[in-house]
Amino acid sequence: MKTIEIQIEDYITNDKDLISVIKRVIKDKKKILLQAPMGTGKSSLILDYLSKEFNILMAIPNTAQIETIEKRNGIFCLYGDKQQKGYRSETTVVSTPDRLLQATECFKTKNIDCLIVDESHELYTTANYRPKFKNIMTLQSTLKNTSILHMSATPQANLTCLKGFYDIFIKIDSKKKLKTSIDIYDMELNPSNIKNIINKYKTNNNNTFIYFDDKSMNEELAEELNLINVNADNKKNNEILSEIKAKNKINENIIFTSVIRAGIDILNEKNAVLIICAKSNLTTDDTIQLIGRFRNNLSKTVIIKNFKNEDTExxxxxxxxxxxxxxxxxxxxxxxxxxxxxxxxxxxxxxxxxxxxxxxxxxxxxxxxxxxxxxxxxxxxxxxxxxxxxxxxxxxLQKNKTKNIDNMIKLLEKTEAIKIENIEKKDLNKKANKSFNKKIQEKSTEKRELKNKELKQRIEYLSNNLSTLQLELFMEGSTLKTLEMTLEKGQREDRELRDALRKTLSVVEPKSKYYKTIQQIKKYITNDIRDAFKYITQRELSTCKKDIIQEQIIRNNISWIKDKNVEIATDIIKNKIIFIRHFKILQILDNYGLIKNSSRISKKILKKIEDILIKEKYFDGIKKKNYQKIIMQDLELIFNLSRNNKEIRISSIKTKNMNIENKKQTA
Structure with a gap:
C-alpha cells in the first residue's frame, strides 16, 4: 500500500493540488483509504467536486446526514422507507447501505466510476453487527472497472482489519482542526458521581452536553438537574433535535444517548463542555467521533470511566x-x-x-x-x-486497550482527527452520596415496574384477543401494516387492541432483550405460543434459565482460554447433557405451578421428577443410582444461580442412602 501524506491549510476543497491527486487515483481505478480530520470537508469534496466529473455511488450509514444532503444539494438519495417508482438514470446517488443494491439500478446504462463509503470505520466498529453493511461488501467484490474510496477521520479499524485491501492511503493533515482539552476521571458510574461532575463543570460554562447511553438513568438525572433529555423514545418529537438538524446554534444543557451520535453535527457555543460517561464498550475511536460531532471547539471534554487498570498478557x-x-x-x-x-x-x-x-x-x-x-x-x-x-x-482488541487509564490516554494523544491540547487525570475528591444513589435507584425501579405492569396488561390483552395465526405473525416480527391486514372487523374497531399492537411490536424485534427469551421459552418450557408470549413478564422462570445458560457459557469460555489447542473437552459435552436435564426439571416444576407460587418442593414431587427423568432416559450413562441426590444437586444449582428466586425453598429430604452419603462426605 502506497501512502501519500498531504498538509492543508484548512479545508480539502480549498486545495486544488489535493483534489487533482484524488481525481487521478480514481481515474486509475484504485482502492483508496482517505483519512482527514473532522470538519475538513470530506463530504463537500464528493458532492461539489468529484460528482461533476465521475459517476458516483456513495454509501452513508446515517440517515440524518443523508436528509441534510438531500435538502441542501438536491442530489438523488435513497434511505429508509422512501419509495422510488422506476429508477431514473443518475450520475450521483447517495444511499444508506440497506438500499445500496437498489441504488445501482440508477447506473444501468453507465458504469459506476467510484463507490464511496463514508464513515467507513463503522464497518468494523459498530457495537453490533449490522446486516445492511453486507451490501457494501457484496458490491465491492462484484463491481469491475470501478474505484473504491473509503473515508474516515479515525481509520484505525480499516488499517487493522483490511490489511492488503487498499492500493493507496491518502493521509491528510490540516492546520485548522477541531480543538479541545480533556479531563479524565477513573470512578464508578453511579448517579451521585455523575451529578457531582455535571455540577462541577456546568457552573463555569454556558452549555453542557452529557453523553450517557442509559435511558432510565438519563430520565432521572434530567429531572434532578434540570437538563433536556434526548433519547430514541422521544427523538421524533424532540424540539432540540429538530434545532440541531436545522443547523441552529444550541445553547442548552442536554443529556443524550447514542441517538445524537448518528451522523448529526451540532453547532455549539464555543465555551461548551462535553461530559462522556463511558461504559466499558466505549472505545477511543467512539470518543473521538463523539467529540467531532460538535463543530465549534469544545472548551473541555470530560471522560468518566470505571477503569479496571488491568495490564495482563x-x-x-x-x-x-x-x-x-x-x-x-x-x-x-x-x-x-x-x-x-x-x-x-x-x-x-x-x-x-x-x-x-x-x-x-x-x-x-x-x-x-x-x-x-x-x-x-x-x-x-x-x-x-x-x-x-x-x-x-x-x-x-479495543476493549482490551482501554481497560487501563494510561493506555487510553496514550491512544487519545496519538489521534490525528482532532487536536487535543491537554489531557489530565483528575480526582473528584468528593464521596458518593448514598442516599441520592438510593433515591435515583428507587425512582428508576418504580418507573420500570410501572412499564412492566403496562407491558403485562398489553401482552395479556393481545394473547386473549388475537387468533393463533395472528399471534404467530406478531411473534415473527411482522410489520404493523401486515398485522392490521389480518384483523377482522371487530378487531379493527377495538382501539385497545390496536394500541397494544403498536406499543408492543418492539418486544418481538430480534434486537429486543425479550426476543431470545421468548424463543428459548418456546423451545424448552412450552410449545404453546400464547404461554411463551405471556412468560415475557414472568421473570422467575426465564431469568433462572437464562442464568444457567450464562453460567455454562462462562465455563466454556474459561475452558477454551486455558486449552491452547481449543478443542471441546469431554466435560463440556457433559455440561450440555446437564443443561437438558435442568430444562426438563424446570418444565416439570412449572407444570405443577411451583415456581410461580414460590412453593416448597415436597418428597412426593421429588419422586415424580425422578420417575419422569428415568422414563425419558435422562440418567442413561450415569453410574450412580441415587438419582434423588442428583436431582437435589440440580435444584440447588438451578435456584442458587438466580438472584430472583431467593424465596424458593428446597425440602431437606432425609433418606437412608442420602444420610450415608452425607456422612461419607463429612468424613
Whole structure:
C-alpha cells in the first residue's frame, strides 16, 4: 500500500493540488483509504467536486446526514422507507447501505466510476453487527472497472482489519482542526458521581452536553438537574433535535444517548463542555467521533470511566491473535455440532438434537443467514459470517486497550482527527452520596415496574384477543401494516387492541432483550405460543434459565482460554447433557405451578421428577443410582444461580442412602 501524506491549510476543497491527486487515483481505478480530520470537508469534496466529473455511488450509514444532503444539494438519495417508482438514470446517488443494491439500478446504462463509503470505520466498529453493511461488501467484490474510496477521520479499524485491501492511503493533515482539552476521571458510574461532575463543570460554562447511553438513568438525572433529555423514545418529537438538524446554534444543557451520535453535527457555543460517561464498550475511536460531532471547539471534554487498570498478557494480544482464537473456537464448536449430528445412532435422536441446539447457541451470533433469515448449514456444519467474527475480534482488541487509564490516554494523544491540547487525570475528591444513589435507584425501579405492569396488561390483552395465526405473525416480527391486514372487523374497531399492537411490536424485534427469551421459552418450557408470549413478564422462570445458560457459557469460555489447542473437552459435552436435564426439571416444576407460587418442593414431587427423568432416559450413562441426590444437586444449582428466586425453598429430604452419603462426605 502506497501512502501519500498531504498538509492543508484548512479545508480539502480549498486545495486544488489535493483534489487533482484524488481525481487521478480514481481515474486509475484504485482502492483508496482517505483519512482527514473532522470538519475538513470530506463530504463537500464528493458532492461539489468529484460528482461533476465521475459517476458516483456513495454509501452513508446515517440517515440524518443523508436528509441534510438531500435538502441542501438536491442530489438523488435513497434511505429508509422512501419509495422510488422506476429508477431514473443518475450520475450521483447517495444511499444508506440497506438500499445500496437498489441504488445501482440508477447506473444501468453507465458504469459506476467510484463507490464511496463514508464513515467507513463503522464497518468494523459498530457495537453490533449490522446486516445492511453486507451490501457494501457484496458490491465491492462484484463491481469491475470501478474505484473504491473509503473515508474516515479515525481509520484505525480499516488499517487493522483490511490489511492488503487498499492500493493507496491518502493521509491528510490540516492546520485548522477541531480543538479541545480533556479531563479524565477513573470512578464508578453511579448517579451521585455523575451529578457531582455535571455540577462541577456546568457552573463555569454556558452549555453542557452529557453523553450517557442509559435511558432510565438519563430520565432521572434530567429531572434532578434540570437538563433536556434526548433519547430514541422521544427523538421524533424532540424540539432540540429538530434545532440541531436545522443547523441552529444550541445553547442548552442536554443529556443524550447514542441517538445524537448518528451522523448529526451540532453547532455549539464555543465555551461548551462535553461530559462522556463511558461504559466499558466505549472505545477511543467512539470518543473521538463523539467529540467531532460538535463543530465549534469544545472548551473541555470530560471522560468518566470505571477503569479496571488491568495490564495482563491478554490485553496485549494483537488483532490477528484474537481473530485466530475466535476462528479456532468457532471451528471446534462447529466440528462438535457435526459429531453430535452423526451420533444419532449411538444416542437417542432427541438427546443429540437438544445438545446440538445448545452448542449452536454458543456460536449463534456468528452463523451466516440466508435471505429468509434461516441458518445456512453445509455438511452438518454451520456457515460462519467472517465479517461478524472480524467485528467481534476488533471490538475485543479495543476493549482490551482501554481497560487501563494510561493506555487510553496514550491512544487519545496519538489521534490525528482532532487536536487535543491537554489531557489530565483528575480526582473528584468528593464521596458518593448514598442516599441520592438510593433515591435515583428507587425512582428508576418504580418507573420500570410501572412499564412492566403496562407491558403485562398489553401482552395479556393481545394473547386473549388475537387468533393463533395472528399471534404467530406478531411473534415473527411482522410489520404493523401486515398485522392490521389480518384483523377482522371487530378487531379493527377495538382501539385497545390496536394500541397494544403498536406499543408492543418492539418486544418481538430480534434486537429486543425479550426476543431470545421468548424463543428459548418456546423451545424448552412450552410449545404453546400464547404461554411463551405471556412468560415475557414472568421473570422467575426465564431469568433462572437464562442464568444457567450464562453460567455454562462462562465455563466454556474459561475452558477454551486455558486449552491452547481449543478443542471441546469431554466435560463440556457433559455440561450440555446437564443443561437438558435442568430444562426438563424446570418444565416439570412449572407444570405443577411451583415456581410461580414460590412453593416448597415436597418428597412426593421429588419422586415424580425422578420417575419422569428415568422414563425419558435422562440418567442413561450415569453410574450412580441415587438419582434423588442428583436431582437435589440440580435444584440447588438451578435456584442458587438466580438472584430472583431467593424465596424458593428446597425440602431437606432425609433418606437412608442420602444420610450415608452425607456422612461419607463429612468424613
Amino acid at each position: 491478554k490485553n496485549n494480544q494483537s488483532y490477528e491473535q484474537i481473530l485466530n482464537q475466535k476462528k479456532k473456537y468457532l471451528k471446534s464448536i462447529n466440528d462438535d455440532i457435526k459429531r453430535w449430528e452423526e451420533n444419532k445412532i449411538k444416542y437417542t435422536k432427541e438427546d443429540c438434537t437438544e445438545i446440538k441446539k445448545k452448542l449452536t447457541e454458543l456460536i449463534e451470533i456468528f452463523i451466516e443467514l440466508n435471505e429468509k433469515g434461516e441458518k445456512i448449514e453445509e455438511n452438518h456444519r454451520y456457515k460462519i459470517n467472517t465479517h461478524r467474527v472480524e467485528i467481534s475480534a476488533y471490538s475485543q
